[in-house]
Amino acid sequence: MGKSAVVGVGLSKFGKREDASLRELAAEAVYESFQDARDIEPGDVEAVIVASSQPERLVVQSHVAPLICEYLGVKPSKGAFRVESACSSGGVALRMADIMIRSGEASKVLVVGVEKMTEAPRSEVMTTLSIVGDKDWESIHGITAPAGFALAAQRHMLEYGTKEEHLGLVAVKNHANAELNPKAMFRRRITLNEYKDSPPIAKPLKLLDCSPICDGASCVILTDAEDARKYNDTPVVVKSITQTTIGNSSTTVDDLTTWKPLVEAASRAYSLAGISPKQVDVAEVHDCFTIAEIIEYEDLGFCGKGYGGRFVEEGQSAIGGEVAVNTSGGLKAKGHPIGATGIAQVVEITLQLRGEAGKRQVSGADIGLTHNLGGFAVNHVVGIYGRMT
Amino acid sequence: MGKSAVVGVGLSKFGKREDASLRELAAEAVYESFQDARDIEPGDVEAVIVASSQPERLVVQSHVAPLICEYLGVKPSKGAFRVESACSSGGVALRMADIMIRSGEASKVLVVGVEKMTEAPRSEVMTTLSIVGDKDWESIHGITAPAGFALAAQRHMLEYGTKEEHLGLVAVKNHANAELNPKAMFRRRITLNEYKDSPPIAKPLKLLDCSPICDGASCVILTDAEDARKYNDTPVVVKSITQTTIGNSSTTVDDLTTWKPLVEAASRAYSLAGISPKQVDVAEVHDCFTIAEIIEYEDLGFCGKGYGGRFVEEGQSAIGGEVAVNTSGGLKAKGHPIGATGIAQVVEITLQLRGEAGKRQVSGADIGLTHNLGGFAVNHVVGIYGRMT
Secondary structure (H helix, E strand, O other): OOOEEEEEEEEOOOEOOOOOOHHHHHHHHHHHHHHHOOOOOHHHOOEEEEEOOOHHHHOOOOOHHHHHHHHHOOOOOOOEEEEEEOEOHHHHHHHHHHHHHHOOOOOEEEEEEEEOOOOOOHHHHHHHHHOOOOOOOOHHHOOOHHHHHHHHHHHHHHHHOOOHHHHHHHHHHHHHHHHOOOOOOOOOOOOHHHHHHOOEEEOOEEHHHEOOOOEEEEEEEEEEHHHHHHHOOOOEEEEEEEEEEOOOOHHHOOOOOOOHHHHHHHHHHHHHHOOOHHHOOEEEOOOOEHHHHHHHHHHOOOOOOOOHHHHHHOOOOOOOOOOEEOOOOHHHHOOOOHHHHHHHHHHHHHHHHHOOOHHHOOOOOOEEEEEEEEOOOOEEEEEEEEEOO | OOOEEEEEEEEOOOEOOOOOOHHHHHHHHHHHHHHHOOOOOHHHOOEEEEEOOOHHHHOOOOOHHHHHHHHHOOOOOOOEEEEEEOEOHHHHHHHHHHHHHHOOOOOEEEEEEEEOOOOOOHHHHHHHHHOOOOOOOOHHHOOOHHHHHHHHHHHHHHHHOOOHHHHHHHHHHHHHHHHOOOOOOOOOOOOHHHHHHOOEEEOOEEHHHEOOOOEEEEEEEEEEHHHHHHHOOOOEEEEEEEEEEOOOOHHHOOOOOOOHHHHHHHHHHHHHHOOOHHHOOEEEOOOOEHHHHHHHHHHOOOOOOOOHHHHHHOOOOOOOOOOEEOOOOHHHHOOOOHHHHHHHHHHHHHHHHHOOOHHHOOOOOOEEEEEEEEOOOOEEEEEEEEEOO
């Protein structure tokens, strides 16, 4: 069976986008991807997969995949649909597009991620975030996302001696990267002191540990790898995309500091791609909260278990380090428009592997990894990408 | 590339289910499918695809695929996610499961459809239905589903002489079939006079032209066709599933009485399955409104364009006719819990092809067809199923 390849990428500006509706945000990303790919027009698109987590509540609109198609003038003969997997919706959409291409079902698939989170009243946004968890049995008792990840942080501190400063250094690094990314929401550096002085959210997490509520859209055009050079001089090959799910509530995670479904998804992704973690040059990982990035260094095999804090402290995850992590600014500083996130990660990896990441370029990047998480560390998607040789 | 096959099916009782939550409805259908398949346990399931249209608004819960997995004790190593395609969500979920199996991505996939529509206040249910259409440009002006399909009915009457009685006969037939289906919401016959006396909704559509708001769940277990006999003595093969989408609003349908994306999806489904429309013995089609079933007879090739009214009048779509349509009672009388519908159609076709449909059995049924529609006739999924020889 063949492979798929990325031949076009696009990203809207992330942030509070009062100037653009959901469909306009999507179009901003899609048009950029059509500019990026050569000789692909809206009429050539065979299938469209849209990742969006809660447009029904956030912008009071359902059936958004056909809605976006109509706005773009795309009439996909092999269909359009939406996938929802909370914060990992984008990763799942890419995975299904890759499977559609490898199965021969379609040869040109548009994958669009979009979320408009700042239009609804704040109370409605809080509802959408809290009902990702089990409303009847968990979030109603207060285990919302910040609380759940705070528990993981407390346990990681207890077991491995991870410190407040380690969490802060993740935020400092990702803000520094975002300063170099024109599409990022927060294009400004922060200091460790600013981090320490930021207001508490759920102990030990502070405001600057948390990714923001944000509007944005992302787009990737996938084709058969065999045909990819027709559409782009520097296509990026999808080496593997895997997903593992264990449940929804935090009680299904039997270890707060080692996320077994992530270890499993990563292990299979490395095996299918035929690489080891040490070969990854650049990675976009799911830093919804800073502690998540630290645990992900470990569970993705970038460092040993418990060494995540030291990994960031030593600069190993900075541009120029062992593996450059979240060069885009990550969810923390680029922004986290939920459905757009997993696809935006692939946009960044594609730019890095092509050598087109500007001031944040990782020199000689050959292999890139993405990690997209849904719910409380229960649902993980891992992708591995490489330059076409 | 191989084929997939249905080795287990399950359906909850459809109706106003005050006794069951969303996850309990899903479990009712899933447990029945595990009973139906031999030697498949929750631990054997590799991937789970959930079809649900608006759980965020209807039961105030998101991330329902992992939620349902957790309730079932399923931890899918190849992931769980939800698809949304409005009323065609179930058809899309089955299609993606078929593609996952054919691509070698997974060999045992659980496909679950569920919607709980009667728990939310009526005003909220009306919102969920109206935002399937384009809220900003169409439904706000009154083109909701009943209004849109009423326009199609008026035009079909004008162009082809279709009569009120023809619409009524679809409802009469589907209620008669539902009387024979223990899982149906409305297990009672109606007369043509009752139909004519039912309250107007959107001229010419009356209450008894419309499918009901309903709770329910459905489940299909798909495996590699090669292995199917391990799990079921009478597996049903997926011959083809196709989808075509043209947009979202009614203005994208350039002919109200011939649904081109349906004609295209059906043509490709027949071609991939290597059959002609005349070979279909039993079909479950998307009768969200009675006029839809009449247009679908035509666009699926069961009769010529414009002859849909006469087709039902002559009894050609009744059990014992040319092609038995909606033996389950259809959306009209079995019920239409949105996410569950497309998968429930395959449950019925499977029972028919196995000869297990009880009093509504179509004798000698070899080939079955399903048609699932999303939005205003803009998004169509067609599936063709056969007995394993």
